[in-house]
Amino acid sequence: MLTKFILAASATELTALRTAGINFATLYLQTVGIIVVIGILIFAVSGFYSHGRYYRSKYKAILIINSNSLVWLLIAILAYLIPVLPTPPRSVFIFGWLSSSAFLLGARFWSRFWRQAIKLEARILRQAHDIEKPKHILIIGGAGFIGSVLVRMLLNSGYRVRVLDNFLYDQKSLDAVQDHPMLDIHTGDSREVSSVVQSMDGVDAVVHLGEIVGDPACAVNDDVTIQINIAATRMIAEAAKGYGIGRFIYASSCSVYGASDQVLNEDSKVEPLSLYAKAKVAAEESLNSLAGTDFHPVILRLSTVYGFSPRPRFDLVVNLLAAKGIQEGEITIIGGEQWRPFVHVKDVSRAIKMILESPLGDIAGNVYNVGANNLNYTICEVGKIIHPMIPGSRIVELDEDYDLRNYRVSFDKITADIGFECQHSLQYGIAEIQEAYANGQILDYRLREYSNYKVLLGENGRLLQRYNELFQLYPQPERVREEINA
Ligand SMILES: NC(=O)c1ccc[n+]([C@@H]2O[C@H](COP(=O)([O-])OP(=O)(O)OC[C@H]3O[C@@H](n4cnc5c(N)ncnc54)[C@H](O)[C@@H]3O)[C@@H](O)[C@H]2O)c1
Incomplete structure (x- = not known):
């Protein structure tokens, strides 16, 4: 019913x-x-x-x-x-x-x-394309010894380049390219979050070279070194990650290896001896801790660099010994038995460019020593290579030995992974310094502007302090110092 x-x-x-x-x-x-x-x-x-x-x-x-x-x-x-x-x-x-x-x-x-x-x-x-084929590169510290060579190399290869630099050592190194249509220059300190974030707008990859460089320069003011080389480097990486910029190249140093009689590779134990090297180890660790599916840092442990650059440095051993030989007729060797790997500034820049151009899958998350097996020399050997190139010069060996670093390094990994090989010998770099003297580009290697340490002791040391006061940055260097000394 x-x-x-x-x-x-x-x-x-x-x-x-x-x-x-x-x-x-x-x-x-x-x-x-x-x-x-x-x-x-x-x-x-x-x-x-x-x-x-x-x-x-x-x-x-x-x-x-x-x-x-x-x-x-x-x-x-x-x-x-x-x-x-x-x-x-x-x-x-x-x-x-x-x-x-x-x-x-x-x-x-x-x-x-x-x-x-x-x-x-x-x-x-677009992100997948940009990360595989980056076209717009941010170089932090692009006015420096390596940066000013790399900027030119990338511009010549058709890249769009942005530089973020506080111009501690002046902006002269970029004068010749400053009007290049593919270059834009941001003046700012890497510790200032707003400068970093603004400089990242629209870029596909970051190359971080903007730190306090060298043992003596880092020792001028520990707090500033910790702020710039550790805290700011971490903040830069976090900003890049937040921005979705997955390709991040960091310039570390072979000095993380400290002292060893072995030939060291990327898996060898690090034994940092100075604040500079300890800060590099700390920065590497924080980059690795941020690595993930959307952030792929590549760490390049550079050998000691030599050669001529638009920002010349004579606080680097090969350049310094060559300049002393040319200017004073004396090649002064201190700690002659120490081993050190060397690399020409153009080769470093080419290695960075090759890493930028390598498929991310091949290189992501890797650490690479940058140099060449046949460019491991003792300081004595460096002197012996320079000596015959400068007629009338003589080698003077001193007993003082304040630098404890001593390391020979293997560069097999970077050659195996991306096919990188150095093209420039020590002799090539020494000849460049001779030429710079001959054509009047360099008059006196002792000028303050050619040494990071001397610049930081002078006016620009105060410039850094002023940046500190302005931004009230990273108030806990004590805590960080304890951590890196632990
Ligand atoms: N030159 C070498 O022998 C060597 C060896 C190993 C590793 N490295 C590494 O390569 C990188 C570049 O070295 P370089 O020889 O070109 O050094 P550099 O001192 O010539 O250049 C550093 C640049 O960074 C800038 N800078 C410093 N602090 C800054 C800050 N707080 N904010 C913005 N810019 C800042 C400086 O003005 C300068 O232009 C560094 O990380 C260094 O540790 C260099």
Whole structure:
């Protein structure tokens, strides 16, 4: 009985529904022209076409429902007023209003969903492309000894380059390229978060060279060294990661190896002896701790660099011994039995460029020693290479031995992984220094500007202090010092 009743009821409802459907279809077909015209008119008058894009989410939905209700109200009025039009039951109007509202709102949501899906896909594809083929490179410390060579090398290869530098050692090194259309220069300190974040806007990769460099320079002011070489380096990496810049190259140093009689490779134990080297180890550790699927630091442990650069340095052993030989006729050897690996500044820059251009899968998260097996020399050997190149010079060996570093390094890994090999010999770099003297580019190697240590002791030491006071930066160097000494 009940089943019969339900069946009879549903049969009645079905018939009513079918009638309503047929009525709706009839009305729709007979009045489609009018519905479209009225619809367009009402939506135009309500500002949907002119101001619609300024409405967001629920306000847009309200606008659509209001306009659509008005359309159906007008159609109902016209249907009753104009005799030639059919006059269907009210359910047809309600159904028409409901279905068209649902259709219009659905269309909005659907288009929004697709726009977002397409945008997301485009972003993922762009990031994947940018990370594999970076074109816009941020070089922090781009005015320095290595940076000023690397900037030119990348510009010449068609890269867009941005430099962030506080110009501790002046901006002269970039004078010749400062108007290059593909270069923009940001003056700022790496400890200042806003400078770092601004400099990262729109770049695909970061090369971080902007630290206090060398044992003596780092010893001038421990706190500043800790701030710049440890804390700021971590902050820079965090900013890059936050920005989605996955390719990050960090210039570390072979001096992390300290003293050893073995030939050391990337897996050898680190034995940092100075604050400079300890800070490098600490910075490497924090970069590694940030590494993940979206952040791929590559750590380059550079050999001691030599050669001529737009920012010449004569606080580096090969350059210093060559300059002393040329200017004073004496090649003064201190701690002659110590082993040290060397690399030319152009080779370092080329290694960085090759890392930038290597597939991320091959290099991500790796540590590489940068140099060449045949460029491991004792300081005595360096003197013996320089001596015959400077007629009239003599070697003077001193007993003092304040630098405890002594390490020979293997460079097999970088050659095996990316095919990097050094192209420039020690003799090539020494000849460059001779040429710089001959053409008057260098008059006196002892000038303050050629030594990081001397610059930091002078005016620019105070410049760094001023930056400190200005930004009240990293107030806990004590804690960091305890950690790195532990
Ligand atoms: N030159 C070498 O023999 C050698 C060896 C091993 C590793 N490295 C590493 O390579 C990198 C570059 O060395 P380099 O020889 O070009 O040194 P550099 O001293 O010539 O250049 C450093 C640059 O960084 C800038 N800088 C310093 N502190 C800054 C700060 N707080 N904010 C912004 N800019 C800052 C300086 O103004 C300078 O232009 C360093 O990380 C260094 O430790 C160099």
